[in-house]
Amino acid sequence: MSLRPITLVAVFAAGVGFAVWGLGATGPRVLITSEPKPDAKTQRAPEKRPTLRMDDERIALAGIGQAKVGPGIVAKRLAVPGTIVPDSDRVAHVSVKLSGTVAELRKNIGDDVEKGEMLAALESREVADAKSEYLSARLSNELQQDLTARDKSLSEGRAVPEQQYIKSRNAAAQTAMRLDIARQKLLALGIEDNEIAGIPQAPEGTLRLQNVRAPISGRLVDRKVELGTAVGRDNLETELFVIVDLSRVWIEMTVSSADLPSVREGQSASVSVRGRSAVGNGKIIFVSPLLDKDTRAARVIAALDNPQRSWRPGSFVTASIAIEERQVPVVAPVSALQTIEGRKVVFARVSEGFEKREVAVGERDGATVEIVSGLAAGETIAASNTFSLKAELSKPADED
Template sequence: MTGSRPMSSRNSLWVLGLAAIVAAGAFAAWEPGAPALRKTVGVAAAGPPQPPRPQAEERKPIIRMDEERIALAKIEQTKAGPATIATRLSVPAVIAPDADRVAHVSVKLSGTVAELRKNIGDEIAKGAVLGALESREVADAKSEFMAARLSNDLQQDLTARDKSLWEGRAVPEQQYIKSRNAAAQTAMRLDIARQKLLALGIEESEIASISHAPEGALRLQNIRAPISGQVVERKVERGAAVGRDSLETELFVIIDLSRVWVEMTVNSSDLPAVREGQEVAVSVRGGSSVGTGKVIFVSPLLDKETRASRVVATLDNPDRLWRPGSFVTAAIAVESRQVPVVVPATAVQTVDGRKVVFVRMSEGFEKRDVVLGGRDDGMVEVTSGLAAGETIASSNTFPLKAELSKPGDED
């Protein structure tokens, strides 16, 4: 064409590309079922905005149980609350008799065992008659006492008469003074005879009844128990000679085991933390028996070989469960602190590697993850996950743990 500038090859290519894009868009609009072109040519089409997908609600793991099922499973319940947790020092120990509750019954004279009323294993009360000795020494002492008492009674009567006569001016004062001195001497001899009987082991009640006792009983002396307890040794038989001249003097050994000692061995490095009055938890090795005692003695001396010290605690033993000679473990409470939430150790279970407790709810029990702290005497501190006052399953919690593995129980 005259006067027109020929089209460059670069412009020709741009025009052809644009035409191809327009043609493709027209074809897409004509094709049945194709989405309409909503954007400028050359921009990808976007669908309608989608609403945010709701997150799944966190479901609490509830084990549904009514009161009847709880009773059948024997699940005990308790409230979590504050308590004192102690830091304890565990040391080896042995049970020993309380030295104040051991009695060796011995004789203080020469004689022959005439009667034995108690045997090994018998439980006896203080003052009970264990047996009787036949002794010439006892007979002589009783006879001397009876003579001294008779002489004193007579002299006291004479002194009372002389006093009455002297007051009535019937006898001189010198006679009354002489009679009064004689009465003092007879009273002194009576007291000496009485003290001799007491030294031989005869009690006041027996002394008072000597004059009324049968003649054959004068040579007998009853052997009485000085304490209540159990006869653990009987060292003589009936007819045995006992007393002085290298003869057996010990007849019985009695032990009261209602309270025992716990003898502990504490290393010198641990001694600064141990003091009298501290609480001691005592447990049998390999057993379930647990008792609580109190430290009464910390020896200031160290053993030359072990460099350890002897520590003694008292332990009540009303049921005779703690036998002398038993090896035990003693845990001394060297430090204690008050914590807000404590539960029985039996209430804690492990589920999927986490420590949990089961909290009582209206429809059953809720599994609750908890963080534990210190432990002491069957109790454990809960530092988080549980509040004071909440009721939990405290024992027989294995059925609750088993219920978690059943499908649908946490719905």
């Protein structure tokens, strides 16, 4: 005689829960566990929320990322084409102001440079003449100042006429003026104050050399001369190097005249490139008051921090301008949402594992979405690899 399977059903008080066990050939097995919770907002019948039992180890093995939901900002956005360009305030064209020859090169294309670092040295007769004039004016001024100080002392003691002291004082003023003129000439040639101060102690052979230094910190992206190249006036090359600081770049966008009224300086703008997951966030710093006569569109610029130098000038991007922003109580990652039986759900973290939670969603903003109901701020949810949870929940009840 064959024995028929025995099924044991236990039912607890309403509002507490129920469980169903099956007793078959393989012994007792949990088929489903659910804990109805009241929906205070709608006052409907309690919703049954199945729970997927998982401990921390299983969650880690499944690669399920978790995130805590809370308040956030969602925005209506305007998508426009754009191009990454260097920040024009962070581009330096290193040029010469005299005629000479490249005597030494310290840096090459691709090198990182610091402000004030030496890039090259030029050999120039013009520099040698200006430095010699400065040394002569400096020596004359020092001698005349000593004579004037002596005549002043003698004049006070009635040893020399006062008229002699007055002439000496006028001569000292003239030598001081000539020294200042010689110094200004050196500054005009691009020689810095600290270098001018060191000219009297410098070796004689260096008087014809001028050091070319970096005006900003950045990366050397172009070098236009070689050793021995004649540079300067008379149709010769005047630009030696180009340095660009890419720690901040610009997003140059084109906005149609129809969309322009909703775009303002200070609005945020995100940028992305097709085939790349990274998203950059910048702020609009300029909206052109002029329209292009051909396209009837305006030039709009946003500044974008670029500490990793990952946004390269010349790249075509899609820029998304936040034209209207609002604060909402709860936002969640879009990757946390799944659709089950036509309804949007997330998986909320509970002590036993994850609980399926139906939610109502609002406006989506990039990688986040507004949660209108179904989640409270501070709750933790499965944020990535949630499809595995959906697949587990969708298994037939009698499947091992």
